[in-house]
Amino acid sequence: MGRTLAQKVWDDHVVRRAEGEPDLLYIDLHLTHEVTSPQAFDGLRAAGRPVRRKDLTIATEDHNVPTTDIDKPIVDPISRAQIDALRINTKEFGIENYELGNKEQGIVHIIAPQSGLTQPGMTIVCGDSHTSTHGAFGSIGMGIGTSEVEHVLATQTLPLKPFKTMAITVNGKLPVGVTAKDLILAIIAEIGTGGGQGYILEYRGEAIRALSMEGRMTMCNMSIEAGARAGMIAPDETTFEYVKGREHAPKGADWDAAVAYWKTLPTDDDAVFDREVIIDATKLSPFVTWGTNPGQGAPLSATVPSPDDFTDEVDKKATEKALEYMDLKAGMPIRDIKIDTVFIGSCTNGRIEDLRAAAEILKGNKIAEGMRMMVVPGSVRVRLEAMAEGLDKVFLEAGAEWREAGCSMCLGMNPDKLTPGERSASTSNRNFEGRQGPGGRTHLVSPAVAAATAIRGTLSSPADLVGSSN
Amino acid sequence: MEKFTVHTGTAAPLRASNVDTDQIIPAEYLKRITRHGFEDGLFNSWRKDANFVLNRPAYQGVSVLVAGPDFGTGSSREHAVWALMDYGFKVVISSRFADIFRGNSGKQGLLTAVVEQSAVEQLWKIIEEEPSTPVTVDLEAQVITAAGFTTKFEVDSYVRWRLMEGLDDIGLTLKHVDEIAAFEAKRPSFKPTTI
Ligand code: SF4
Numbered sequence: 021m022g023r024t025l026a027q028k029v030w031d032d033h034v035v036r037r038a039e040g041e042p043d044l045l046y047i048d049l050h051l052t053h054e055v056t057s058p059q060a061f062d063g064l065r066a067a068g069r070p071v072r073r074k075d076l077t078i079a080t081e082d083h084n085v086p087t088t089d090i091d092k093p094i095v096d097p098i099s100r101a102q103i104d105a106l107r108i109n110t111k112e113f114g115i116e117n118y119e120l121g122n123k124e125q126g127i128v129h130i131i132a133p134q135s136g137l138t139q140p141g142m143t144i145v146c147g148d149s150h151t152s153t154h155g156a157f158g159s160i161g162m163g164i165g166t167s168e169v170e171h172v173l174a175t176q177t178l179p180l181k182p183f184k185t186m187a188i189t190v191n192g193k194l195p196v197g198v199t200a201k202d203l204i205l206a207i208i209a210e211i212g213t214g215g216g217q218g219y220i221l222e223y224r225g226e227a228i229r230a231l232s233m234e235g236r237m238t239m240c241n242m243s244i245e246a247g248a249r250a251g252m253i254a255p256d257e258t259t260f261e262y263v264k265g266r267e268h269a270p271k272g273a274d275w276d277a278a279v280a281y282w283k284t285l286p287t288d289d290d291a292v293f294d295r296e297v298i299i300d301a302t303k304l305s306p307f308v309t310w311g312t313n314p315g316q317g318a319p320l321s322a323t324v325p326s327p328d329d330f331t332d333e334v335d336k337k338a339t340e341k342a343l344e345y346m347d348l349k350a351g352m353p354i355r356d357i358k359i360d361t362v363f364i365g366s367c368t369n370g371r372i373e374d375l376r377a378a379a380e381i382l383k384g385n386k387i388a389e390g391m392r393m394m395v396v397p398g399s400v401r402v403r404l405e406a407m408a409e410g411l412d413k414v415f416l417e418a419g420a421e422w423r424e425a426g427c428s429m430c431l432g433m434n435p436d437k438l439t440p441g442e443r444s445a446s447t448s449n450r451n452f453e454g455r456q457g458p459g460g461r462t463h464l465v466s467p468a469v470a471a472a473t474a475i476r477g478t479l480s481s482p483a484d485l486v487g488s489s490n
Numbered sequence: 491m492e493k494f495t496v497h498t499g500t501a502a503p504l505r506a507s508n509v510d511t512d513q514i515i516p517a518e519y520l521k522r523i524t525r526h527g528f529e530d531g532l533f534n535s536w537r538k539d540a541n542f543v544l545n546r547p548a549y550q551g552v553s554v555l556v557a558g559p560d561f562g563t564g565s566s567r568e569h570a571v572w573a574l575m576d577y578g579f580k581v582v583i584s585s586r587f588a589d590i591f592r593g594n595s596g597k598q599g600l601l602t603a604v605v606e607q608s609a610v611e612q613l614w615k616i617i618e619e620e621p622s623t624p625v626t627v628d629l630e631a632q633v634i635t636a637a638g639f640t641t642k643f644e645v646d647s648y649v650r651w652r653l654m655e656g657l658d659d660i661g662l663t664l665k666h667v668d669e670i671a672a673f674e675a676k677r678p679s680f681k682p683t684t685i
Contacts, residue, residue, distance in 0.1 A: 035673040036666050042648055044666060046673050048681055056567065058523035069660070072670075075683040084521065098521035105523045116684055137682050149566040149590060165568035165594035167659070175663045177670055181646070213508065214560045217589055247563065249589050270680035278680035313508060313563075334507045334559065433517045452512045452564060454535065 022288025024185045025254050026220040029160050029285065033143045035177055042179040048142040048159075050077045050172045051128045052115070054084055054106040055433070056147030060170035061109040071113045072176045078137065079110045079117040082127045083433050087396050087423035090120055099434065113173075126399020126425045129153040129367035133237065134401055136266025140255035140282040145172055150367050150449065151250075152243040156236035157263070158255035158285050160220065163244060183249055184294035186219040187287075190227040192302040197483055199377070200235030201369060201447070201466035202307040203227065203299075204242045205317045209307070211297060213315040216248030219295065222287065223253050227301035233262040234373035241368045242449050245314035254286035306481040309451050309464040310354060311342035316451075318354060320469065320481050326350030345453055346461050347441075354479055357463065361444040362393040362420075362474040363456075364467055366430040369447035370398025372405050374467040379411040381471035381482050382418040388477030393420035394436065396428040420474065432457040445473040491599050493656035497580045498626040499553030501636070502543050503614040509557055510564030511591065515573040517565075528569055529576040544577075548621035556613045557584045561602075562591025571598045581627045583634065583643070585610055596649035597659055603627060603634060603643035612639055629654060 023031070036044040050073075057079070064071070071077060084099035094100040103120070110117035118124040124131060129150055132138045140158040145151060147169040154161030168178055188207060208215075221243050223236075231239070236253045243251025260279055263269045270278040309317040310324050316339070318325065327339040327350070343350060348357065364370075364378050375397060387393050395415045397403035403425050406412060412422045429436040430448040438444055438460025447470050451462035463479060472480040519531035536542045543549055555574065561584040562570060571594045574582065579600065585607040587595075595602045605613075616623055616637050625636040627643075629650060634641050652659070663670075 036669045040647065044663065044669070046670070046677075049684075055520050059525045059568075062523075062525060067660070075685050078684040096521075102521050102523055137684065139682060142681070147566060147568075149564070163566040163590055165566050165571070165590060165597065167568060167594065167597040171660050171663065174660050175667075175670065176674075177663055179648075179659065179663060181648075213563060214586060214588075217560075217586070247560075247588065268682040268684075270682075274680040277678065281678065281680075313510070338508065431517050433520065450512075450564065452510055454516060455512055458516075458535070 022291035024287045024291045024293060025158060025222055025252055025285055026160065026183070026185050029141055029143065030182055032141065042181045044177050045143060045180050047145050047172050047176050047178060048076065049132065049137055049144045051132055051144065051146035051151070052077065052079045052169065053082050053128050053148065054102045056166050057109065057169055058102065058105045059166050060173060061113065063170040064173055069174045071115060071173045074114045076176060077115050077173070079106060079115050080125055080128050080131055081106060081118065081120050083427045083431070085120050085426040086435050087426045087428045090424045123400045126401065127367045127370060127427055129241065130370060130398035130402065133157070134399060136263055136268035139263055139269070139278070140259055141285050145178065149244045150241050152248070153237050153241040153367055155240035155243065155250050155252040156233060157259055158252060158282065160250050160252065161240070162250050183220045184218050186216065186221050186295040186297065187293040188221055188223050188297045188299065189225040190223065190299045190301050191225050192227060192300055193230065194227050194301045194304060197468065197481060198304050198306060199466045199468060200231055200238040202304060203301070204239045205307040205309065205314065205464060206304055207299060208242065208246045208315050209317040210299070211246055213245060213313050214247045216243060216246035219248050221246070221248045221251040223251060228253055229256065232373060233258060234371045237371065238368055242314065245449060255282045306466065306469050308354060308469060308479055310346065310348060311339065312345050312451055312453050314449065314451060314464060316342055317464070320354055320479060322354055324348045324350055324352050324354060357479045358443070358477060359445045359473050359479060360392065360442045361438060362391065362470050363429040363444055363446040363448065364394070364470050365396030365398060365428050366448035367398060368449040369467050370396060370402065372402050374447065375402065375406045375411050378467040378471040379414040381468060381485070382475070383414050385418055385475045387419040387474040391474055391477055393474045394423060394429060395420050396423045397425050400425045429456050431455055445470050445479060491656045491658055494599060494601060494629055494653040496626065496628045496630070497553065498624050499580065500551060500622060501554035501556050501613065501617045501625040502549045502552040503617050504543060504555055504557040505614065507558035508560045508563055511562060511567050511570040512564055514562070514570040515567065520567055520569055525572065526576060528573040532573040532577045553578050553580045554625045554627065555579050555582045556610060556617065557582060558610070559584060559586045559607060561587050563588040566590045568594045571595050571600050575600050583610065583613065596646065596652070599653060601627065601629065601645065601653060603645060605634065605641050605643045609641040
């Protein structure tokens, strides 16, 4: 019987397999950052263990960093302590760290693909759940906890049980104006926040093949929001084209050998998935969330659901609670929801293509009266690339803030936060209660919807701008 | 790691589904760089409500948490497990756990016991009617008992073995260091390095 993409990559990394034990899996690349690593380094120190492969490990500062005045000391003493701890630890253990101010600095899941460290057929881990992003290249990218970080630092392996595999086949073409973000939000609403639990998802089908690498990363990034440990997309010419020529990409004969290997990775025709879901791309439209988990989403053209729309008691209760927290009335058109702050950024949508998509819509427009709009590139390189294209000017002229690279308002760990009751349209990945600041209310959207929303002041798609006074 | 065989303690009912790790411990607490003392952050926003179960006098000193389905979803923060353990929890019972949370728990020695939702309901009833009811979790027999009610629970067999033996994961892996080196020797040269 044939094997799936996930099974092939998994099998190629098994160091040891024994009856009744998890597989010991080799890790090709270990990404670290300041939040989930200090206790792991402490553990190594306490046990007197070195880092096994410094050359397969990299660190960056992203979660805590401010996105303005980065040349001044970090004000919050706790944030500063975490950053300092990372600097001391990486120095002591001999790991390269992209400090704030370095041109390689940025969100961990943005910097590895952009420098070519993320390639097909790898195992990539990081103490961060959105490591699933790297699955876009046909790698197994997994979020791990701090103990596992320590384990990988010490051994470059992880004991893991194989996961089940789920195919998510997206047939047909996405309609104009519908993006990878809309598609993944619709998939999560369909299978639920627990639907992917225990699985590695593989996105397949015509609509997936047509996506750019950026779009594929957005999809795989949010696999974790469907409960899956990882999401993957088979490597193809789009992938090779993206990797080629990047700093860490194979060169010369190595490149040929690598491509030959990568071409063997896609799922065999006779492979069997443990579960299959089929989505019709042609039926999709811009999709946003109304509730407090990423599965509580609906088409932008729909109305806010009522608890009575659900038969399941748990869903009913969850809807009731979400509407209360979000201060929304069942039955109101989602398009009428008024937004205070628009955030464009994060490891979901903080790449150059996302900024281009937003800038294209904002060009020649002004953001709505009273609206706050923050544009935060995912990395310094994305920032510089955007500036070289003049995108910063488009944002600034529209009335948005153009900031330095970091996680920013994706989560309330740095100065960029929502205030209680403030409502955002955010291109990030989590709309949990308080995620963007205590009491803050989050609607997850695509960059295009974010930009249109900034102009109109209410949740909007670019199509809504046509013929409007703006 | 301490060995885990049988644990008996009182239990708190957490009647909520999809308790994500942001609810278990908010991002604010992730800034700490130490490994202990996270009990003050546990369920931080809910603890501001005097009626929240852990604030009620009857549920002081609990060591077992009985939660709704999909406990521990969301971010991979291990602080969620530390917070539960620092608070004094030894066992969380639910019908479904998020994968990363379950993995993190196993490594730290917090037992995540999976039972049918009907058993969760039954346990809720028992500990709500009589909060002082001792709940016994027998890892060897994989059985939970409370006031005459008995239910089997599921736990990953490898995690169960490790918990019962009190074994440290890294030490176990380093026993196979020769196999790791042999694997490394065969890795293709096109694989990237960071330096
Ligand atoms: S951007 Fe958000 S989701 Fe991504 S790594 Fe940063 S905090 Fe996590």
